[in-house]
Structures are given as structure tokens and as C-alpha cells.
Amino acid sequence: MKLTLFTKENCGLCEEAKDAIRLVQSEYEIDVNEIDIYSDDALLEEYQLMIPVIQINGETVAYGKIHKIDILNAING
DSSP states (O other), X not given: OEEEEEEOTTOHXXXXXXXXXXXXXXXXXXXXXXXXXXXXXXXXXXXXXXXXXXXXXXXXXXXXXXXXXXXXXXXXX
């Protein structure tokens, strides 16, 4: 399963999302790709008010304050 985390530097919510992802990775095999939204103007424009944002297999499943249960619900449908 592919999970993309859109993030930025010095983001407390992003660190919390990374912790939640690590917890889920202990139960599921997940390939995580972390992308800094400041690396692309289009990403910055799209996500600057939403970060962190998690996409699983290309679909946005959670943003803002993200908990382990949010990711599990997306995985398990």
C-alpha cells in the first residue's frame, strides 16, 4: 500500500501524523512517501491550509489533526 504524506518543516501536526503512520506501520506494510509542499508551487497552493495531508493510493483520506484511527479507517474501508 502506498501512503503519501504532504508536510512542511516545523509543523507540529505533521510530526503527530508521522507518529500515527509509524503506529500503523507496525500492523500493516505501508510504503510512505513524504513530500514537502514547499517543493512545488502547485502543492503549496493546494495544501497550505490543510497540512498535513495523507493520501492512500492517490486518494486523500485525512488532513489536519490526524490520528491512527483515521489511517486505519481508510485502510480498512
